[in-house]
Amino acid sequence: MTSRTIPTALDPARARELRREAVDVPVILIGTGTCGLGAGAGAVLEAVRTLPAVQRRGARIVEVGCIGLCALEPMLDVQLPGRARLCFGRVDPGKARTVLDAMLGEGAWPELPLFQFPADGLQAWDGVPAIGDHPFFAPQTRLVLRNCGLIDPRSLDEYRARGGYEQWLRVLAQMTPAELCAEVERSGLRGRGGGGFPAGRKWRFAQETAAERKFLVCNADEGDPGAFMDRAVIEGDPHRLVEGMAIAAYAIGASRAYVYIRAEYPLAIANLSVALDQARQAGYLGRDIAGSGVDLDVVVKKGAGAFVCGEETALILSIEGRRGMPRPRPPFPAVSGLFGCPTVINNVETLANLPELVRIGADGFAALGTAGSKGTKVFALSGKVARTGLVEVEMGTSLADVVHAVGGGVPGGKRFKAVQIGGPSGGCIPAAHLDTPVDYESLKELGAMMGSGGLVVMDEDNCMVDVAKFFMDFIQRESCGKCIPCREGTRHMLEILQAITRHPRSEHGHMALERFQGVVNLEDLAGVIKDASLCGLGMTAPNPVLSTLRWFRDEYEAHIFGRRCPAGVCTELLSYRIDAALCNGCSRCLRECPVDAIVGEPRRPHTIIQERCVACGNCVTACHRDAVLVS
Amino acid sequence: MPRIEANGRTLEARRGETLLETLRRGGIRVPTLCHYEGLPPTGACRLCVVEVDGLPNLVPACSYPVVEGLKVHTHSARAVNARRTIVELLLSNHPDDCLYCARHGNCRLQDLSEELGVRARRLPGTRRHLPRDVSSPAIVRDPDKCVLCGRCVRACQEVQGVAAIDMTGRGSGARVDTAFGEGLNVSSCVNCGQCVMVCPTGALTERSHLDLVEGALRDPALTVVAQVAPAVSVSLAELFGEKPGRDVDGALYALLRRLGFSRVFDTAFAADLTIMEEASELVRRLRDGGPLPMFTSCSPGWVKFVETFYPERIAHLSTCKSPQQMLGAVIKAHFAARAGLEPERVFSVAIMPCTAKKFEAQREEMLEGKLADVDAVLTTRELADLVRRRGLRLGDLAPEPADMPFGRRSGAGKLFGASGGVMEAAIRTAHHLVTGGELADLKVEAVRGLEGVKEARVRLGDLELGVAVVSGLGNARRLLQEIDAGRRDLHFVEVMSCPGGCIGGGGQPIGADPAALGARLQALYRIDGAETVRTAHANPAVRQLYAEFLGEPLGPRSHELLHTHYDARTVLR
Numbered sequence A: 001m002t003s004r005t006i007p008t009a010l011d012p013a014r015a016r017e018l019r020r021e022a023v024d025v026p027v028i029l030i031g032t033g034t035c036g037l038g039a040g041a042g043a044v045l046e047a048v049r050t051l052p053a054v055q056r057r058g059a060r061i062v063e064v065g066c067i068g069l070c071a072l073e074p075m076l077d078v079q080l081p082g083r084a085r086l087c088f089g090r091v092d093p094g095k096a097r098t099v100l101d102a103m104l105g106e107g108a109w110p111e112l113p114l115f116q117f118p119a120d121g122l123q124a125w126d127g128v129p130a131i132g133d134h135p136f137f138a139p140q141t142r143l144v145l146r147n148c149g150l151i152d153p154r155s156l157d158e159y160r161a162r163g164g165y166e167q168w169l170r171v172l173a174q175m176t177p178a179e180l181c182a183e184v185e186r187s188g189l190r191g192r193g194g195g196g197f198p199a200g201r202k203w204r205f206a207q208e209t210a211a212e213r214k215f216l217v218c219n220a221d222e223g224d225p226g227a228f229m230d231r232a233v234i235e236g237d238p239h240r241l242v243e244g245m246a247i248a249a250y251a252i253g254a255s256r257a258y259v260y261i262r263a264e265y266p267l268a269i270a271n272l273s274v275a276l277d278q279a280r281q282a283g284y285l286g287r288d289i290a291g292s293g294v295d296l297d298v299v300v301k302k303g304a305g306a307f308v309c310g311e312e313t314a315l316i317l318s319i320e321g322r323r324g325m326p327r328p329r330p331p332f333p334a335v336s337g338l339f340g341c342p343t344v345i346n347n348v349e350t351l352a353n354l355p356e357l358v359r360i361g362a363d364g365f366a367a368l369g370t371a372g373s374k375g376t377k378v379f380a381l382s383g384k385v386a387r388t389g390l391v392e393v394e395m396g397t398s399l400a401d402v403v404h405a406v407g408g409g410v411p412g413g414k415r416f417k418a419v420q421i422g423g424p425s426g427g428c429i430p431a432a433h434l435d436t437p438v439d440y441e442s443l444k445e446l447g448a449m450m451g452s453g454g455l456v457v458m459d460e461d462n463c464m465v466d467v468a469k470f471f472m473d474f475i476q477r478e479s480c481g482k483c484i485p486c487r488e489g490t491r492h493m494l495e496i497l498q499a500i501t502r503h504p505r506s507e508h509g510h511m512a513l514e515r516f517q518g519v520v521n522l523e524d525l526a527g528v529i530k531d532a533s534l535c536g537l538g539m540t541a542p543n544p545v546l547s548t549l550r551w552f553r554d555e556y557e558a559h560i561f562g563r564r565c566p567a568g569v570c571t572e573l574l575s576y577r578i579d580a581a582l583c584n585g586c587s588r589c590l591r592e593c594p595v596d597a598i599v600g601e602p603r604r605p606h607t608i609i610q611e612r613c614v615a616c617g618n619c620v621t622a623c624h625r626d627a628v629l630v631s
Numbered sequence B: 001m002p003r004i005e006a007n008g009r010t011l012e013a014r015r016g017e018t019l020l021e022t023l024r025r026g027g028i029r030v031p032t033l034c035h036y037e038g039l040p041p042t043g044a045c046r047l048c049v050v051e052v053d054g055l056p057n058l059v060p061a062c063s064y065p066v067v068e069g070l071k072v073h074t075h076s077a078r079a080v081n082a083r084r085t086i087v088e089l090l091l092s093n094h095p096d097d098c099l100y101c102a103r104h105g106n107c108r109l110q111d112l113s114e115e116l117g118v119r120a121r122r123l124p125g126t127r128r129h130l131p132r133d134v135s136s137p138a139i140v141r142d143p144d145k146c147v148l149c150g151r152c153v154r155a156c157q158e159v160q161g162v163a164a165i166d167m168t169g170r171g172s173g174a175r176v177d178t179a180f181g182e183g184l185n186v187s188s189c190v191n192c193g194q195c196v197m198v199c200p201t202g203a204l205t206e207r208s209h210l211d212l213v214e215g216a217l218r219d220p221a222l223t224v225v226a227q228v229a230p231a232v233s234v235s236l237a238e239l240f241g242e243k244p245g246r247d248v249d250g251a252l253y254a255l256l257r258r259l260g261f262s263r264v265f266d267t268a269f270a271a272d273l274t275i276m277e278e279a280s281e282l283v284r285r286l287r288d289g290g291p292l293p294m295f296t297s298c299s300p301g302w303v304k305f306v307e308t309f310y311p312e313r314i315a316h317l318s319t320c321k322s323p324q325q326m327l328g329a330v331i332k333a334h335f336a337a338r339a340g341l342e343p344e345r346v347f348s349v350a351i352m353p354c355t356a357k358k359f360e361a362q363r364e365e366m367l368e369g370k371l372a373d374v375d376a377v378l379t380t381r382e383l384a385d386l387v388r389r390r391g392l393r394l395g396d397l398a399p400e401p402a403d404m405p406f407g408r409r410s411g412a413g414k415l416f417g418a419s420g421g422v423m424e425a426a427i428r429t430a431h432h433l434v435t436g437g438e439l440a441d442l443k444v445e446a447v448r449g450l451e452g453v454k455e456a457r458v459r460l461g462d463l464e465l466g467v468a469v470v471s472g473l474g475n476a477r478r479l480l481q482e483i484d485a486g487r488r489d490l491h492f493v494e495v496m497s498c499p500g501g502c503i504g505g506g507g508q509p510i511g512a513d514p515a516a517l518g519a520r521l522q523a524l525y526r527i528d529g530a531e532t533v534r535t536a537h538a539n540p541a542v543r544q545l546y547a548e549f550l551g552e553p554l555g556p557r558s559h560e561l562l563h564t565h566y567d568a569r570t571v572l573r
C-alpha cells in the first residue's frame, strides 16, 4: 500500500459553513451522548425528526456529543440562518415541539434559552446570556472539551474545519521525535489517568529504548465509579483523541497503537471506529503518512470490564489476551511492555490534550496552571451540587470555584461538608480546605488525589464512614486478589467499617472488642496496605478511609463509642419511635418487623420495643402516615 | 558487578539477578511465600518486601532487579511490621485446624508465623468455607487452606504446560480453581501432583489410600501384597530426616513385612518386563514402519496428556502398560494361581513416587469387566505416614530381599526411577534384539542427567535411531509442537511427566530442591553400576516368567495382560 494523498485544506467558505458560522437552513442540534440519551434525548430526536415544521423548513438535524451540563440534559440547540445558536435545556418531546414550532415559525422563543453561542457575522439574540457568561461555563478553560457538544463527532470535516489534524501534519513535517518529546516534557503535561507522571519523560524513556517494535496504548478503561470524562471526549470529539495518539505514537516511534476501551462504552467505540476509518481513508493514519515514511495503525481493543484492568501492567496482559493482573514494576512498560516491547500507556485526556498543546506550544501550555501542574483538568462533577456535569478548569482553580461557581453550590439550603476527589484512590477534602487549588501536589497533601477526575460534592446528609465503606467495598471487590495486603487487608478494613456501623443488637460476643480495636487496626492496616501492595490499586486503596479519618474523626467516634450516625445514614445506628399522635394503628409496620419489636392493639397507637429493635428500617417504609420517627 | 549495601554490609551482586538472589548469596534471609526456585517470580505475597533508600514504598526482593548502589534494609521495623501483618492477615481467615492437617509440621504458613513471632490472633476474620474438591482420584484441593501464592498455577502452567487450574474471581473472592469451577476430575488435570509438590500449605494433597490399605492389612480374608517402585527406595529415607540419596532398598522390604504385607515385590522387575515388551514393540514399529516416533507410556500423567491435548498422537504411544499395571496384572493372574490364592482375595498395593498412579490404577481399561490390576496406591509420603502410624522406624531394620517370583530386577529396571532410565534400559535391550549382541558400554551417557530435554543418535547394528528424553510436560508439549511442525528425525521418545522423572514425582517428599533430585539420581546410577545383571533380557526372573507363563514378548498372553489401549478425552478447559 502506498501513501494516500492527504485532503487539501478546506475552502474558507466551506469551513465557515462547517463551523456553522453561516447556515442556509435552520440547524437543530441535539446532544446524543450516552448521558443525553440516558436523559431522554432519543425520544426528543424522534419527535424532532417527525415534526412538520422541521420538514417544512428543511431544517438540518445534527447529533452532537455532550457539552457537559448534565444537570440540564437533554439539550436541544437551534440555529436559524443569520442568527446565533441558542441552547435549550431539560427538553422532552413536548417541549421540543413547542420550542421548534415557535422558533421555526415566528422566529421567537416560547421560553428563555439557557444561553447563546455568539459568533462573527451572526446576529445575537437580545436578553440571552452568551455561553461564556453562563456561570457553568464562565470559570472553565476548555482545551480538551473545546469541540464537545459543538461538532458532529462523526464528521471528519467538522473537526478539520476547527483546525483538526493540522498539528499532526505539522509535527510530522517539522519536528523530530526527540524534539517532540522534549517539547512535551517542557510543557509540563502530566498524565491525567491518575498518577500524574510527566508525559514527556515517559515518552523519552520509550523513545530512547532501542527496539524493533514499540507500542502506544490509550487507556480508555475508565473504571472509577462515577467517572465519564474519557467517554464524553471519545463520544463527542473522537478525532481529537486520534490526532493526539498519532502525535504521541510518532514521538515514541510506535507504528501500532491500541485503544483499550471499556466494552460498556458502545457509543464511544462506535464513534471512535468511525473516526479511525475516516482518518485512515483520509491518509492521516496508515502507511507512509503524508509521504513522511511514518506508518501508524490504531486498533480498538475492548476491555474485560474489571476496574483493575485500567492498571497499566494488567491492561497490557489483557490486550495480550491473558487475565488482567498487575505485575511488579520494574521493568516499566516504557522499557518492556506489550509483547515485551517498549510501550507507552497514556490516558485519553492526556492524549486529547496534545493537538492543542502542540498548537499553542510548550510555553503557551505551561502558561496555564500552577508551578507543578500545567494545563487544565476535566472533572466529572456530581453529588450534592446544583449543576452536575463535565467541567474543564485550569489547574490551580480553587475547589470552591468548581463547587460554588461552576456547580452552583449545594442545593436545598443544606450545609456543604466535603468533596470526594479521586474516587477509590482519592479522599475527602473538608469545607475548611475548599480554597485548595486543584493541582496534583496540593490535593495529595490533603490526603486526596487528582485521580482521573471524579469529583463528588457531599453535604450534611452524607455520612463519611458510609462513604469510606462504599469505596472499601468497591475496592475489596475489584482488587485482583493477587497480593495479600490488598486482597486480605482491604477485606479486613471493610469488615472493621461494617463492625463500626453494625447495630448494637447484632453485635455478638467479642464483636464489641473488635469494634474498639478496629480503629487502631484500621490505621495500622492502612499503612501496610499502602506500603506493601503490588499495584496502585492497593497502594491507594486506604486513602478514602484515611482521609475521612483525618478530617472527620469525630464522626467515626460517634459511630464507635456513641453508637450513632450523625448524618443519619447508617440505618442500623438509628433509633425508631412511633409518634402516637400520627399512628392510626393500621399494623402495617407490625407485620413488616422481622423481630416482632412492634406491639399495639389494632386501631390504637403502636409502640416499638427498643430492646428488640434491630434498626432494619422496615417500619419506616411500611408506614403510610409517616408516623415512624427516625433519630 | 553491581554492588549494593544491605543492612550496612556491602554485597557483590551479579548482573541481571534479583535482589533476593543477591541477599541470599550474601547470607541475608528474607522470608518468602510465593517464591519458588525454578518458577517465575510474581511478587504476589509481598513477604519479601524490603526497604530501599529513596523509594517511597517497600519493594519485593524476589522480583526487584539489583542495580548498582541500592541501599537496602531487610529487617527494618517497617519491613518486619509489614511482613508480620501479612502473615496475620493470612491467618485471620485460615481454618484453625493445623492439628488435623496433612501438612502439620511441614507448612510454610506455620514456619512464617513462627519466624515472625505471631503469638496472638490480632485480626479476627471470617472464614471462607469453600467446598473441598474431592472429585479427582489423585489430588484433593482444600481451597480454605489456600494462601493464593499461585505456585501451583505456575507449576501447572509453566512447568507442566497443562493449565488445569488458574486464579479466578476478584478481591476476597479470588481463588484458585478449575475451569468453570467444576471438579479437577473433569478438568485437563493429568494428576501429576507437581502442584502438590510446590504448595506451601495443606491446600493440595494426594488423595489418601492409607485407610484403605490399613483396612486391607487388618482383614484376615485378604492376602495383601506390595510392589515398590524404583524411585521410592532412594527418597524414603529423607522423610525420616536423612540426607537425600540414601538407598534403603532392603530395609524397605523388611519394613513392609513388619507392616503386614504378605509379599513384597519389586516394581523394577516389572520394569524389565516392560522393556522386553516395549523394546520388541519398538523393533516391530521400526520394521513395519511406525507410527513413529514411538512414545513411552509408563508415565500415566503423560498418557492422559496425550489423550487430552494430542489425541491425534495416541497411536504413537506404546501400547505397553506401565510397570505398575503389568506387575499388578501378573500378580493377580500368575502369582495368585501359583500360590493357590483366589485372585479376588489378593489385595495389591503399589507404593509409588507418584500421584497419577492412583488415577492410572482406576482407569477404565484397567478395570473393564475384570479385577483391578492394582487395588490401592500409596505415595512415598503416605508410606512414611503409615510407618509412623505403626510406631516403626526405618533405621532399625536389617535389609531383606524382595519376594520371588517378582523380586529380582536388573540394573536397567532400577533406572526407570529417573528421566532417561527407560530409554537407557530400552536401548540396552533393543540393541540385543536387533544385533543379538550386547552394547560394549551399557552406560548411555547422552540420556543421563536432570536436564528436561536430552537427545541422542543411537546405533543398533546398522540402524541409527534418533531418540529424545523429556521430563516435565511443558517440555513434552514443546517437543510435540516440533513434531507437529514437521520434525522427522525421531524414532523413540521417552516422556516422564515430572521434572527429573519419578525421583521428582508428585508423591515424593514435599519441597525437594534440585540438589536432592541430583542425589537421588546418582543413587540410582550407583545401584545400576553395582548390579551383576544390568539388562532386562538377562534378568532370569523375567526369562522364567516368559518360559512358564507369558510365552514371548508381544505374544497373545502378553497382549492380553501387559498391553492396553487409549482414548481421546474431552475435558473442561
Ligand SMILES: Cc1cc2nc3c(=O)[nH]c(=O)nc-3n(C[C@H](O)[C@H](O)[C@H](O)COP(=O)(O)O)c2cc1C
Pocket (backbone or CB within 6 Å): A190, A191, A192, A193, A194, A195, A196, A197, A199, A219, A220, A221, A222, A223, A224, A307, A308, A309, A310, A311, A312, A313, A345, A346, A347, A348, A350, A351, A452, A535, A536, A537
Ligand atoms: C487500579 C487502577 C486503575 C486504573 N484505571 C485507569 C483508567 O481507567 N484509566 C486510566 O487512564 N488510567 C488508569 N490507571 C492508571 C494507569 O495505570 C496508568 O498510570 C495511566 O493510564 C497512565 O496514563 P497517564 O500517564 O496518561 O495518566 C489505573 C491505575 C490503577 C492502579
Ligand code: SF4
Pocket (backbone or CB within 6 Å): A308, A325, A326, A478, A479, A480, A481, A482, A483, A484, A486, A487, A533, A534, A535, A536, A537, A538, A539
Ligand atoms: S494491589 Fe490489589 S489489585 Fe494490585 S496486584 Fe495487589 S491485589 Fe491485585
Ligand code: SF4
Pocket (backbone or CB within 6 Å): B139, B155, B156, B160, B162, B163, B164, B165, B188, B189, B190, B191, B192, B193, B194, B195, B196
Ligand atoms: S496434578 Fe498436575 S496437571 Fe493436575 S493440577 Fe496439579 S500440576 Fe496441574
Ligand code: SF4
Pocket (backbone or CB within 6 Å): B145, B146, B147, B148, B149, B150, B151, B152, B153, B176, B195, B198, B199, B200, B201, B203, B204
Ligand atoms: S493451592 Fe497451594 S500452591 Fe496453589 S495457590 Fe493455594 S497455597 Fe499456593
